[in-house]
Amino acid sequence: xxxxxxSRERVLRFFGKEEIDRVPVFSGMGNVTVHGLEKYSxxxxxxxxxxxxMAGMAASTFQLFGFECAVVxxxxxxxxxxxxxxxxxxxxxTDVVYPTISKKVAExxxxxxxxxxxxxxxxxxIPLVTEAIRLLKEEVGSQVAIGAWVLGPYTLAGQLVDIxxxxxxxxxxxxxxxELLDTLAGVLIEISRIYREAGADYMTxxxxxxxxxxxxxxxxxxxxxxxxxxxxxxxxxxxxLHICGSTDSIIEEMALCGADGVSVDQxxxxxxxxxxxxxxxxxxxxxxxxxxxVQMDASQVGQVIKKCIDDGVDALWPxxxxxxxxxxxxxxxxxxxxxxxxxx
Amino acid sequence: xxxxxxTQEILKELRDAVVNYDEDKVxxxxxxxxxxxxxxxxxxIDGLADGMIEVGDLxxxxxxxxxxxxxxxxxxxxxxxxxxxxxxxxxRKPEAKGSIVLGVVEGDVHDIGKNLIKMMFEVAGWTVxxxxxxxxxxxxxxxxxxxxxxxxxxxxxxxxxxxxxxxIIKKLKEKNPNVRIMLGGAPITPEVVEKYGADGxxxxxxxxxxxxxxxxxxxxxxEMGK
Numbered sequence: 001x002x003x004x005x006x007s008r009e010r011v012l013r014f015f016g017k018e019e020i021d022r023v024p025v026f027s028g029m030g031n032v033t034v035h036g037l038e039k040y041s042x043x044x045x046x047x048x049x050x051x052x053x054m055a056g057m058a059a060s061t062f063q064l065f066g067f068e069c070a071v072v073x074x075x076x077x078x079x080x081x082x083x084x085x086x087x088x089x090x091x092x093x094t095d096v097v098y099p100t101i102s103k104k105v106a107e108x109x110x111x112x113x114x115x116x117x118x119x120x121x122x123x124x125x126i127p128l129v130t131e132a133i134r135l136l137k138e139e140v141g142s143q144v145a146i147g148a149w150v151l152g153p154y155t156l157a158g159q160l161v162d163i164x165x166x167x168x169x170x171x172x173x174x175x176x177x178x179e180l181l182d183t184l185a186g187v188l189i190e191i192s193r194i195y196r197e198a199g200a201d202y203m204t205x206x207x208x209x210x211x212x213x214x215x216x217x218x219x220x221x222x223x224x225x226x227x228x229x230x231x232x233x234x235x236x237x238x239x240x241l242h243i244c245g246s247t248d249s250i251i252e253e254m255a256l257c258g259a260d261g262v263s264v265d266q267x268x269x270x271x272x273x274x275x276x277x278x279x280x281x282x283x284x285x286x287x288x289x290x291x292x293x294v295q296m297d298a299s300q301v302g303q304v305i306k307k308c309i310d311d312g313v314d315a316l317w318p319x320x321x322x323x324x325x326x327x328x329x330x331x332x333x334x335x336x337x338x339x340x341x342x343x344x
Numbered sequence: 345x346x347x348x349x350x351t352q353e354i355l356k357e358l359r360d361a362v363v364n365y366d367e368d369k370v371x372x373x374x375x376x377x378x379x380x381x382x383x384x385x386x387x388x389i390d391g392l393a394d395g396m397i398e399v400g401d402l403x404x405x406x407x408x409x410x411x412x413x414x415x416x417x418x419x420x421x422x423x424x425x426x427x428x429x430x431x432x433x434x435x436r437k438p439e440a441k442g443s444i445v446l447g448v449v450e451g452d453v454h455d456i457g458k459n460l461i462k463m464m465f466e467v468a469g470w471t472v473x474x475x476x477x478x479x480x481x482x483x484x485x486x487x488x489x490x491x492x493x494x495x496x497x498x499x500x501x502x503x504x505x506x507x508x509x510x511x512i513i514k515k516l517k518e519k520n521p522n523v524r525i526m527l528g529g530a531p532i533t534p535e536v537v538e539k540y541g542a543d544g545x546x547x548x549x550x551x552x553x554x555x556x557x558x559x560x561x562x563x564x565x566x567e568m569g570k
Contacts, residue, residue, distance in 0.1 A: 088478070090451065096507055097451040100478060164414050164456055171411035213530065216409040245530065249406070290503055290531065295539065320503055 007068035008201075011145035014315060015202060015238035015260065015282075023309060023316055023342030025335060026069035028147050028204030028240050028263060028284070030321040034096065035328060036060030044324070045091045048075050048099055051128045055135035061322070062144045065331040070140055071147040072132045073125070074321070075099040079150055079191060080159035082124035083114055096324045105160045109169040109176060112161050114183055120190045130198040137199035148200035149242075150191050152207025153184035153227045154215075163209070170219055181227040189234040202238040204263065205231060213245040220250050225257055232258030240284060244320055248272065255281050265319020266291075274312035282314045287334075289318035289326070298329035305337035316342065346380040354382055355391040358423065362395025363402070365415035367422045374426040384430035392423045393467045410456065417463055424467065441468060443493040444526075447475030447484060449512070452505035457528050457546065461497060461555070481512045488516055488523060495524045498542075503531040510540045517541065526555065 005013070010024050036057050037044060047053045058070040077087040077099050086103030106112040117123040121130065129148070136146050151159065157180055158166050170177050192203050210224040232239055241254055242263035251273045254262045261282025264273065270286045277283065285308065287293075292304040308316055316338050346354065354377050361369035370392070377387040399416040402408040408416075444465055448455050455477045465472050473491050475483055488496055496516055500506045506529070513525050525542040537545045546555040 098502070098505065100451060100453045100505075102453075102478075163454065164459070167411040167456075168414050168418075171415065212406070212409070214410045216406075216411075219409070219411075290506075291533075291535065295535065323503060323507075325507065 007062065007066070007144045008142065011068055012201060020344060022344055023314070023338060024068050025316040025338035025342070026067060026145065026147075027071060027317050027322070028069075028149055028202065028242060029071060029206065029318070030074040031061045031067060031069070031071060031318070032057045032074055032324055033061055033064070033322060033326050033331070034324045035064055035326075035331075037324070039064065043094060044096045045089050045093055045099075048073065048089055049091075049125070049128070051131035052135060054128065054132035055139065058132065058136055058146075059140045059144070061331075062140065065328075066335045067331065068144060069147050070136050070144050071149065072136070073129045073148075076151060076155075076159065077101055078125050078129060079156050079188065080105070082117065082120060082126050082191070083160060083187065085160055101159050104162065107162050108165050109157075109161050109173070109180060112180065114160070114180070116183065116187055120187065121194050126191060126194060130194055133195060133198040133200050141199065145201045146199055147202050147204060148192075148195040149204040149206055150188050150195075152205050152210060152224075152241075153181040153188060153231070154224055155207050155209035156184050156188065157181065158209045167214060170215060170223055174223060177223060178226075181223070182230070185227045185230040188231055192231070192235045192239075196236055202240065203235055204240040204242050205259070206242045208242065208244045211243045211245045211247055212249050217249045217253065221253050225253055228257040228259075240282075242284075252276050261314070263317060263319075267319075270308065270311035270313055283312065284315045284317040285313050286311075286319050287316065289320050289322050293318075293326040293330045293334070294323050296330070298327065298333040301330050301333035302337040302340070305334060306341045309341050346382050350380065351382050351386075354380065355387065355394070358387060358391030359395035359398065362392055362416055362419050362423070363398050365412060365419045367419045370419045370423040371426065374423040378426065378430050384427040384434060388424065388427045388431065388467060392420050392427070393464070396420055396464065396467070413460065414456070417460060420463065420467070441470050442495065443471040443473065443491060444495040444497055445473045445475065445484065445487045445491060445493045446497040446499070447479035447487075448477035448499045448501075449505055449508050450478055450480045451508065452500045452502055452529075453477045454501035455499070457501070458497070458499040461499075461528060461546070481508055481515070484512050485515050485519060488520060492520075493523070495526055497526040497528060499528040500531065501529050506531050506536070509542075513540050513542055528555075 005021055010020050013020050014024050042053050047057045054072055058072045061067040062070055075098055081087045084105045085101050087099050088102035089099045090097040238260050240261045240263050241257050241259040244265040247264045247268045255277040261284050263284040264286050266286050266288040268286055287304050287308050292301050357373040446462055448458050462472050527542045527545040532545045532547055
């Protein structure tokens with residue numbers, strides 16, 4: 001195998017199921033680090049609201065460590081903001097605090113009257129994320145694959161209304177929630193299309209609010225899966241479904257949503273999941289971005305990574321956003337382990 | 345005054361109504377308890393709270409999930425609304441068992457776990473100072489000093505918001521070495537608790553209930569020992 005593949009080629013060939021030299025090590029979720037922030041002397045709060053900083057930070061983990069992607073955005077408020085929610089960026093903070101929803105669109109599901117902007121490309125920070133994707137395409141687009149992500153419809157609904165009310169309504173007034181998720185699926189399809197058109201090479205849909213830590217597998221099957229199918233039917237490949245937390249009881253349902261791959265975290269038994277979903281669908285995962293990358297000694301990282309590969313994951317991929325405080329040596333150990341254990 | 349047999353029946357109806365998240369039934373049987381002279385404190389602890397203990401078990405067995413937990417919690421509160429005034433009116437003040445300051449750390453707005461913990465402490469007769477969500481670090485410190493509470497409970501659902509915890513814990517312990525710190529939230533593991541210097545933890549909404557239950561059981565045993 002040609003060993004001259006660059007990161008972009010490796011990831012794109014991986015998605016295209018073409019021959020590659022080794023398992024890629026990348027993510028569909030945020031992976032900014034404090035080392036990137038230091039490199040530019042940027043404030044964390046600013047990288048969510050300035051396109052060139054968003055792009056610069058998205059590329060920085062690749063540039064500093066060789067982590068094989070550039071992914072935007074970093075916070076979970078983009079879609080909700082475009083639909084009228086308020087976002088707190090903690091702009092006076094100098095340390096790392098992720099933006100949160102400061103104002104819901106409504107408290108209760110029954111009071112939620114979503115008005116979808118006629119042009120989503122111009123709503124909230126979507127133009128900013130789109131601009132960051134364009135900048136990435138221009139600046140590092142030949143070297144590294146560009147990823148973008150949106151929340152899944154249920155998780156997004158949980159940003160728009162009170163999560164507790166949503167959970168209860170999912171149980172008590174399922175039809176009302178179905179209708180809401182149908183609308184949100186439409187919004188997410190359109191945002192995905194906008195990101196792809198701007199130059200994103202792959203999309204990840206993060207539906208972590210609907211896993212078995214919150215909802216029963218039965219509700220996942222009847223209420224959540226249909227709307228994920230709706231999205232994956234409508235968006236272009238490559239497309240990944242990510243759910244974190246305990247997912248062993250829904251991994252087969254996740255596999256049926258129409259994505260090219262499923263992404264899980266360290267709470268998933270990846271070896272079992274591999275058996276359950278077969279070899280056709282990509283399994284992305286599932287190292288813990290906190291313990292091994294922030295807490296452990298760098299010398300222990302290799303074993304964590306080797307286990308992921310032994311369990312049968314197709315790409316080395318963290319179970320969540322990178323913890324910005326990741327240690328340099330551990331990042332280096334991660335990449336070295338991918339090279340050592342990931343040879344194909 | 346209800347017979348022992350009738351009292352047991354009323355308590356069972358209260359427990360079952362909580363488990364079946366049947367608010368109407370909880371209201372009905374809370375009123376019956378009062379009308380028939382069942383000690384409202386007993387009805388709260390051996391009826392409502394016992395029901396919630398069973399709910400916690402069902403969650404851990406993965407028969408119940410978060411929606412069910414929340415609906416059961418609504419049912420419990422419906423009963424508490426009736427029984428609590430009755431406890432106060434009876435002159436029998438449930439002696440405060442202790443006090444806890446609770447809040448979701450800054451950068452996080454997810455409060456389901458925190459609210460479940462709050463409920464169980466309230467049921468047990470603790471004084472709860474609820475700081476809400478997205479609470480700045482200094483606020484925990486101020487409130488601990490103001491209230492001299494026994495426990496501070498810090499909650500974070502997101503790994504990304506856990507970052508501020510070590511600093512809060514350090515400062516709390518500096519100011520008051522005796523305060524116990526409880527951490528809650530999905531990213532919290534025994535290693536995190538140890539590394540951060542906290543005293544206990546609950547990882548999910550279910551274990552949050554569990555932790556509170558553990559404490560309540562302990563209190564009940566103390567009560568019975570008296």
